Amino acid sequence: xxxxxxxxQVPDTWAxxxxxxxxxxxxxxxxxxVMNELDEYAVEExxxxxxxxxxxxxxxxxxxxxxAETVRKALSMGADAGIHVVDDSLAGSDAIATSAVIxxxxxxxxxxxxxxxxxxxxxRMSVVPAMVAERLGWAQVTFAQKVEVAGGDITIERATENxxxxxxxxxxxxxxxxxxxxxxxxxxxxxxxxxxxxxxxTIAVAxxxxxxxxxxxxxxWSAVNDFAARPPKxxxxxxxxxxxxxxxxxxxxxxxxxx
Amino acid sequence: MAEVLxxxxxxxxxxxxxxxxxxxxxxxxxxxxAVWVGPGISDAAIATLCEFGAVKxxxxxxxxLAKHPxxxxxxxxAQLVGEVTPAAVLVPSTADGKETAGRxxxxxxxxxxxxAVAVAADGDRIVATQSVFGGSTIVHSTVTHGVPxxxxxxxxxxxxxxxxxxxxxxxTVALSDAAxxxxxxxxxxxxxxxxxxLTEAQVVVSGGRGVGSADGFGVIExxxxxxxAAVGASRAATDAGWYPHQFQVGQTGKTVSPQLxxxxxxxxxxxHRAGMQTSKTIVVVNKDPEAPIFELxxxxxxxxxxxxxxxxxEEIGKRSN
Numbered sequence: 411x412x413x414x415x416x417x418x419q420v421p422d423t424w425a426x427x428x429x430x431x432x433x434x435x436x437x438x439x440x441x442x443x444v445m446n447e448l449d450e451y452a453v454e455e456x457x458x459x460x461x462x463x464x465x466x467x468x469x470x471x472x473x474x475x476x477x478a479e480t481v482r483k484a485l486s487m488g489a490d491a492g493i494h495v496v497d498d499s500l501a502g503s504d505a506i507a508t509s510a511v512i513x514x515x516x517x518x519x520x521x522x523x524x525x526x527x528x529x530x531x532x533x534r535m536s537v538v539p540a541m542v543a544e545r546l547g548w549a550q551v552t553f554a555q556k557v558e559v560a561g562g563d564i565t566i567e568r569a570t571e572n573x574x575x576x577x578x579x580x581x582x583x584x585x586x587x588x589x590x591x592x593x594x595x596x597x598x599x600x601x602x603x604x605x606x607x608x609x610x611x612t613i614a615v616a617x618x619x620x621x622x623x624x625x626x627x628x629x630x631w632s633a634v635n636d637f638a639a640r641p642p643k644x645x646x647x648x649x650x651x652x653x654x655x656x657x658x659x660x661x662x663x664x665x666x667x668x669x
Numbered sequence: 670m671a672e673v674l675x676x677x678x679x680x681x682x683x684x685x686x687x688x689x690x691x692x693x694x695x696x697x698x699x700x701x702x703a704v705w706v707g708p709g710i711s712d713a714a715i716a717t718l719c720e721f722g723a724v725k726x727x728x729x730x731x732x733x734l735a736k737h738p739x740x741x742x743x744x745x746x747a748q749l750v751g752e753v754t755p756a757a758v759l760v761p762s763t764a765d766g767k768e769t770a771g772r773x774x775x776x777x778x779x780x781x782x783x784x785a786v787a788v789a790a791d792g793d794r795i796v797a798t799q800s801v802f803g804g805s806t807i808v809h810s811t812v813t814h815g816v817p818x819x820x821x822x823x824x825x826x827x828x829x830x831x832x833x834x835x836x837x838x839x840x841t842v843a844l845s846d847a848a849x850x851x852x853x854x855x856x857x858x859x860x861x862x863x864x865x866x867l868t869e870a871q872v873v874v875s876g877g878r879g880v881g882s883a884d885g886f887g888v889i890e891x892x893x894x895x896x897x898a899a900v901g902a903s904r905a906a907t908d909a910g911w912y913p914h915q916f917q918v919g920q921t922g923k924t925v926s927p928q929l930x931x932x933x934x935x936x937x938x939x940x941h942r943a944g945m946q947t948s949k950t951i952v953v954v955n956k957d958p959e960a961p962i963f964e965l966x967x968x969x970x971x972x973x974x975x976x977x978x979x980x981x982x983e984e985i986g987k988r989s990n
Contacts, residue, residue: 423920423940424938425939426939448921506774506775531921535767535783536764537774540739540771541774544740544775545775547847549850550739550740550850553764569764570764571763571765571868572680573859574857575857576853576854576857577854579850583851589914589922631779631813632810635811640800643965646951650971651976654980655970655976656976656980656981656983657981658970659952659968659977659981659984660981660984660988662968666950668929668950669985669988
């Protein structure tokens with residue numbers, strides 16, 4: 411089988427994030443770029459599927475030049491090839507435009523599955539996989555905590571607010587995975603060396619048959635009016651436990667009418 | 670006044686609290702019209718929608734709609750958007766809700782804003798407030814193309830009753846073949862233990878690295894039960910296998926915004942703060958006086974959670990008798 415895995419370079423999960431004055435876009439320069447954590451689970455799931463069923467894994471990423479590091483990381487985990495969409499016109503793209511770019515990048519290439527992490531740690535919208543399924547007209551099997559493939563069908567356990575649903579579809583399908591699905595592998599030294607020789611196709615927006623005017627800040631269908639740092643919280647009361655810490659908290663909760 | 674479509678979030682035919690919040694928010698933007706997708710609408714459900722101000726209830730009640738995830742609700746909403754040209758579409762910020770909103774945005778050619786904590790009319794535009802980067806930044810945004818599609822986070826808006834007498838309008842939608850490509854074949858209910866849903870709870874009691882073991886969560890659960898609270902856990906605790914992943918609060922887990930959040934043995938790394946920073950009142954119990962979580966505390970105790978928490982549980986028991 412042939413699997414595409416979509417990965418995104420995001421600011422380090424542990425770094426403080428901020429918007430830039432002026433264009434209100436996420437400041438991606440002030441923090442190290444890393445592979446979105448949930449995408450590592452997507453790569454891992456794809457690798458496990460081809461280890462069981464045979465095939466190849468192609469990494470797809472949209473992002474500036476340095477996002478190539480993230481594509482390389484996925485290749486060092488064991489993926490076979492990469493497609494990196496790089497174009498100055500992409501800066502500031504909203505989820506709608508992003509989904510259009512990704513749909514164009516994967517369609518017509520005989521993929522059985524396109525796998526995503528269920529959200530990115532920067533934008534946290536969780537909408538791109540569903541949008542890509544909508545655009546491609548493929549089955550949407552997302553928020554998977556378990557994936558099984560058999561006889562041309564994919565069956566997942568979809569994590570829901572109330573437990574989980576079993577969802578089945580014929581492939582091709584768009585998948586997103588949640589954290590509990592697996593434990594992503596670390597790239598081995600051998601994997602890191604091998605990744606340097608793997609093919610990465612670097613393409614521009616025009617190569618996908620999309621107009622530059624259809625992506626980026628100018629084409630975004632929502633806009634930030636203004637933003638501000640949250641006002642700092644007024645300092646609270648902190649006491650040291652002298653044997654009555656629990657009683658003191660209870661008194662505070664009573665004053666606040668919680669009990 | 671234009672209608673504001675509100676997608677009803679329901680469990681087994683019962684209207685979830687998030688819907689009453691969305692109906693309350695919708696009243697500031699236009700006339701709330703609830704949209705029910707799937708079979709099983711009851712008089713009680715309609716009464717709840719009515720109590721919170723729905724002037725119309727669109728019912729797409731075909732059995733087929735509940736057999737496939739996400740896409741059917743997007744198609745019902747897309748059809749209604751075409752028919753009534755609403756002022757906005759409000760959808761709950763659940764996984765299903767966000768994905769429905771995403772598909773709808775592509776279908777009807779509209780911009781989308783997710784995880785709003787407030788919505789307001791400003792002249793002829795709608796302004797959504799978002800609390801991003803773990804609550805460190807407040808953003809005001811507007812959809813600039815098409816009918817605004819906005820998902821609203823649970824517990825962000827206080828539901829207020831405003832009884833209306835809604836007209837029921839039955840809707841027939843011919844699902845596309847694409848919407849039928851994925852089929853729900855089974856359902857496994859979460860083991861509940863009688864506690865409220867983490868993202869809906871008014872009070873959340875969480876444990877982190879300081880809890881030390883799966884058994885240690887017993888004192889966290891006991892405190893939660895004394896307050897009728899949900900239990901949460903930091904990533905350190907879920908990664909260690911002490912508590913199930915579905916209860917993880919943080920950047921890679923759930924985002925909660927309860928009235929009261931009690932953090933026990935949690936240091937307060939950005940990873941965790943991102944999921945709970947907007948809680949209205951925060952109480953912290955931690956051995957380490959330098960733990961960054963104390964910066965968020967309305968009330969903090971530097972001490973061993975295994976003495977402070979059981980004493981607090983006992984005291985709550987005494988005071989409620």
